[in-house]
Amino acid sequence: MKYAITSQGKSLEARIDSHFGRCKYIVIYDRETLGWEFIPNPFEQLDEGVGPMMVEMLHKKGISKVISGSFGIKIKELMDSKHMQMIIPQNDEITVSTVIEMIDNS
């Protein structure tokens, strides 16, 4: 199962990004292979429609769960239609490595 985690920086010690569409990086985490990769947000500079483009991109990469500090309201319907789950941790200051640890232990 593949997870996407929004990240403020290109390090596992970076905090998760609280803006889904406007995040700096996306970490793709594969629970089967335990491998991860950082992708810079390709839509960061665009004016609008960033959220839906991001959903599309993650969907094509086979992501089924997305973790971010927050999501725009319009994203929910879109993610539901693609059977992607949205996860909002209570504390949006936790690091990417903490999230990965939680996923591994779950």
Place this chain on the structure above:
Amino acid sequence: MGNKEPASINLLLEEYEALRLCDYDRFNHEQAAELMGVSRPTFTRIYASALEKIAESFVLGLRIIIEGGHIYFDSKWCYCNGCKSKFSNPSGKNEKMRCPLCGSLDVTCVKEDETNETLIFRCDDCGIIEEVTASEAISEHLCPQCRKPMKPELLAGCSSNKCI
């Protein structure tokens, strides 16, 4: 007037939601109307009523009580009572959910058939979540742990046929 002047003013939940979407989340009226599932003119009426009440409370120094109104809650969200995270249920089925983050089975979901009767309150400080039936839902719902006021969660809209 005088002594009979009420010391509080009742802001309906749909009015609160209209203000939140426009002036906090910065959506325009058209987007906000769509999100609340009402027509643009209806939205404008709700919003205008909210502004009038806020102005009145400022000028007359009234307490604002947020309660009542014709609303429904976005139902396909679940809350983990272990790690306090919030997550969607994209399948939409009322199945037993497991927290995708910490794996806990202690999860509270709002079921489809309860959406009219059950409200979810959340404490920002402790992350405690409480289900409250609409008839018990009072304006000041206090957190059982820290006694601070809890916020209603996941306001999604207003059922248009009943709306003012």
